[in-house]
Amino acid sequence: MLWPFNHFRKPRVPPRSTIETIYGMIVTQAREPLFYRDLGVPDTVNGRFDLLLLHLWLVLRQLKSAGAGADLSQALFDHFCVDMDDNLREMGVGDLTVPKRMQAFGEAFYGRTAAYDLALTDSDEALAQSLCKNILNGRDIDKARELATYARRAMAELSRVDLAALVQGGWRFPALQPAGEAA
Template identity: 70%
Template sequence: MLWPFNRFRKSGSSPRGTIEPIYGMIVAQTREPLFYRHLNVPDTVEGRFDLLILHLWLVLRRLRGVGSELSQALFDRFCDDMDDNLREMGVGDLTVPKRMQKFGEAFYGRTAAYDLAWSESEAQLADALRKNILNGEHPDSAAGLAAYAGRVAAQLAALDDNRLLGAGWSFPSPVQQD
């Protein structure tokens, strides 16, 4: 399990240098306009957050085979980013922990739903994505997001660990080119 407060522990070596480029790629992909123009992802703070969780979940699934330290480091980077964003938006020090708890609950709820749906079928994943990202609307877009998630997962699975950790890859286009 990923723990949101492990970043406060003192540890000898940190995989931060490995994780930073990967997290940067995740954030950059969530800014891809095709998600918002062609797949009806709401171009809002919530829509972008939900898309970030989807990509984080996909990469964390792949990192399961590499080691828990790297998964934890990626999750910690996500927590640091959310904390920084809250503070930039002017959220006070006393409110940040409550908001971070809500982010954690959203992360765990969505990833649990995605894990369960993934084990069932692409249609189940589409339903989970429609509920969590598309506000219960746009079933065709949800199917497109599920297909995209499948392409990302297949691409990540095909990478050897060195290429994955070296960020020597990129996410596919959100919209499949015919």
């Protein structure tokens, strides 16, 4: 007799295609060559990871503020974790080492997102400092300022996307401008 009410107890898991679409957009943007060529992001495993975290943070932050719910955010984070696990295994990391590396990834994610959130409450310069430390290895504050400008522009553009388009992947990150071009 209670079967009509079962949907109240189950978490609503977003369709896998939705998660894959959104995550694919994050990965594609994090691989944009201009970040590495013009903004000084190290083209290394760590540099790519840090840029992926930045874009994941931007999207999760918008999902939270748009009221998309914890289920979608959690599913996106879980997909990120599976992707990181798969990448470690593809790189030849052994089964006994993967959990330790995954823990380090989790700590990096939570540490960086907390730092970025805190920097947003302070100033534009605070975000640039945080990005400089976490993505540019403490080098080139001018490039970090450009990266902070990009991040703020991405936040502004994401904030204009309605929830349905956000959930369906009907949006894009802002285009990066090559060095020397006006935005």
